[in-house]
Amino acid sequence: MLSIYNTITRKKEEFKPINLPQVNMYVCGPTVYDYFHIGNARSFIMSDIIRRYLEYKGFNVKFVMNLTDVDDKIIKKSIEENKDSSAVADHFTKAFLEDIQKLKIKKADIYPKATAHMHEIIDLIQKLIDKGFAYSVDGNVFYDVSKFDNYGKLSGKNIEELISGARIEINEEKKNPLDFSLWKKAKEGEPYWESPWGKGRPGWHIECSAMSCAHLGETFDIHAGGNDLIFPHHENEIAQSEAANGKKFVNYWIHFGFLNINNEKMSKSLGNFFTAREILKLFSAEAIRLAFAQTHYAGPLNFSDELLASAEKGLEKLNNLAEKLDKEIKKNNTSGNVRAFDFNKFKNDFESAMDDDFNSPQACAVIFDFAREVNRAIAENENLNVKFYLDVKEFLEKTAVGVLGILDFAKSQPPPDDSLTEDLTNLLIKLRTDAKKEKNFALSDKIRDELKSIGIILQDGKDGTTFKVIKK
RNA sequence: GGCGCUGUAGCCAAGUGGCUCAAGGCGAAGGUCUGCAAAACCUUUAUUCGUCGGUUCGAAUCCGACCGGCGCCUCCA
Numbered sequence: 001m002l003s004i005y006n007t008i009t010r011k012k013e014e015f016k017p018i019n020l021p022q023v024n025m026y027v028c029g030p031t032v033y034d035y036f037h038i039g040n041a042r043s044f045i046m047s048d049i050i051r052r053y054l055e056y057k058g059f060n061v062k063f064v065m066n067l068t069d070v071d072d073k074i075i076k077k078s079i080e081e082n083k084d085s086s087a088v089a090d091h092f093t094k095a096f097l098e099d100i101q102k103l104k105i106k107k108a109d110i111y112p113k114a115t116a117h118m119h120e121i122i123d124l125i126q127k128l129i130d131k132g133f134a135y136s137v138d139g140n141v142f143y144d145v146s147k148f149d150n151y152g153k154l155s156g157k158n159i160e161e162l163i164s165g166a167r168i169e170i171n172e173e174k175k176n177p178l179d180f181s182l183w184k185k186a187k188e189g190e191p192y193w194e195s196p197w198g199k200g201r202p203g204w205h206i207e208c209s210a211m212s213c214a215h216l217g218e219t220f221d222i223h224a225g226g227n228d229l230i231f232p233h234h235e236n237e238i239a240q241s242e243a244a245n246g247k248k249f250v251n252y253w254i255h256f257g258f259l260n261i262n263n264e265k266m267s268k269s270l271g272n273f274f275t276a277r278e279i280l281k282l283f284s285a286e287a288i289r290l291a292f293a294q295t296h297y298a299g300p301l302n303f304s305d306e307l308l309a310s311a312e313k314g315l316e317k318l319n320n321l322a323e324k325l326d327k328e329i330k331k332n333n334t335s336g337n338v339r340a341f342d343f344n345k346f347k348n349d350f351e352s353a354m355d356d357d358f359n360s361p362q363a364c365a366v367i368f369d370f371a372r373e374v375n376r377a378i379a380e381n382e383n384l385n386v387k388f389y390l391d392v393k394e395f396l397e398k399t400a401v402g403v404l405g406i407l408d409f410a411k412s413q414p415p416p417d418d419s420l421t422e423d424l425t426n427l428l429i430k431l432r433t434d435a436k437k438e439k440n441f442a443l444s445d446k447i448r449d450e451l452k453s454i455g456i457i458l459q460d461g462k463d464g465t466t467f468k469v470i471k472k
Numbered sequence: 473g474g475c476g477c478u479g480u481a482g483c484c485a486a487g488u489g490g491c492u493c494a495a496g497g498c499g500a501a502g503g504u505c506u507g508c509a510a511a512a513c514c515u516u517u518a519u520u521c522g523u524c525g526g527u528u529c530g531a532a533u534c535c536g537a538c539c540g541g542c543g544c545c546u547c548c549a
Contacts, residue, residue, distance in 0.1 A: 010476090028549075036549085043549040073547075156475050157545070204547085226549025227477090233548095257477080258543065265543080294485065294497065300478075300542065307484065310498035317497090320512065353486090361486050365496035375513060379504095441507060448509085459511050468511090 002057065002355045004222075005298060007230060007253035008154050012357055015252065017221050021060045024216040025051060026250075028208065028225035028233070029065040029111065032092035033073040034275075038288075038303060039226075039259040039266055041103060041276040045289055045405075046256050046297040046360075047224050048105040052403045053354050064215045065108040066208060067093055069115050070201050075190055085191050086115070099276050104285045104405045110215055114207040118193050121202045121210040124244055125182045125195075133243040137173040139185030139198040145178045148239045154253065155231035180236055182206050205236035209244070212237075218245040224254040257299045266303075279308070287312040290406040293360040314368075318400060318407050321371050324378070325396075326409065328389040336385040339377055343395055346370045350399050360404065367400050421469070425456055429465045432458070 002015040017023045027047045030036045036044075047065075054061045069089035078085035093113075100107070114121070125141055128134035133147045145151050145159060152158050159178060171177070181203035186192035192199035202210075212220065218241070225234065234253065241249040258265070261272040279288060282305075291311040295301045346366055353362035374392050378384065393409070400407040428447055435443040448458050451467070459466050 030549085031547095040549050071547095155544080158474090228544065228548055231475090231545065256549065258549075260542080263541075265548095267548090290497085291484090296486075298477085299485090302484080304484090306498080310484070313499095314497045317512090324512090359486075361497095362495070365486070368496055372514090379513060436507075439507075445508080452510090457511075460506060460509090461512080 023059040024220035025222040026212045031068040043256045112211040124210045141183035142179040209240040223250040283308045336383040
């Protein structure tokens, strides 16, 4: 049984999709005004792991992630860089898709853009006005928070407290300081769309209501996003969608914890701001994913070089095993001993970890336990039937590769088009082996050291010497 | 001020009433292998869960107080 911690009820609940086996899931995506940062990456990776696990469980997941391609920050950037705002959005949309791919995040089924849904957005705003939940003032449209009874139910706030603690700018046009923009009147030079209220652009919250409804229906299963979106963004989405449709908006709300740097919030002003793009130059996608997966998605995560370095190191254990498996599978020893191994135990452990509110740290522990047990089995038994190796690989393919994305068998394969390097290296290995036989250790060590300096590591083992190339 | 999260070994981090008097990763120590290394693999590494009380047959896990850290309430994943 899969249970999920639901922000709105503050409880773990059994997951029951509306239309088995269909699961409709919406995740708040980026505003495409810059390269996304490592904190965004955490949300994207953890929602990817959740999505992959749902698929592993046999659900048919429709995964939608919006791209906010019209917004104040984009306009600001376009002015700074003296570009068209759509050019800014296009550039960073492209960059977003590239980085997502590098992080081994599965593509969403749909990446809806705000600018491509103006009809839906305008219709939704009109509906809210018609039903009395919104009002227009001189080209702007605001949502009237006082008309929606349950305002604050997601974030646990109430209107009175919000007003008394108001650090909100006073806007003469608003009836209530908490009212928020649905439609913003365009200023001179800003991008605009025609609407019944004049030229303007949508407010931030309305696009998610309009696009989630357009692609997933009025009520859908899972809505996820960063912790900081609970208020006001998601609160406002609920207010908009439920007021317009008269139906429950979302069944399960999932929120990701924040990523801090040295226990401080990441921010440009503190100078501790890192884009995913920068981090990917230093560490592998698998290491980033493992580092994130080793912390529960909802808790805070303190990000550091050491964290990623230790993940990278931990990964070597899995990569070595993967390499070993491929080697043995290639040998195809069909006459070896069949080894009893309790694959089911690990499968059950993995599933019960992930079933418990996507406890990926526990799931990672299962993978490492599994690797240790397998290594032990191999160490105890020289002549194992290939069936064992195939089963091991299959398990890892489903879990570490398929769900967590912390392992990539393709990486442990030797580069296929590099036979010259391979032949030359093997030649040197042969020379070195001969030197060793003659006890000419000065020469054999020289060969080893020289190769190391060009990035080829020799490994003496029982069945001779193998090498590996250090990849950048 | 309101709402919420959090304090577990040198570091990161699961576990939220008995099966776990505490997973996993990094680090450290020992071992196997080796001409020596490296790598790999194996083993070991918290009688204890911020502090003090309480509830209970039984608590890291529930309750209370206290001491720390953090987030949201304003654009932000």
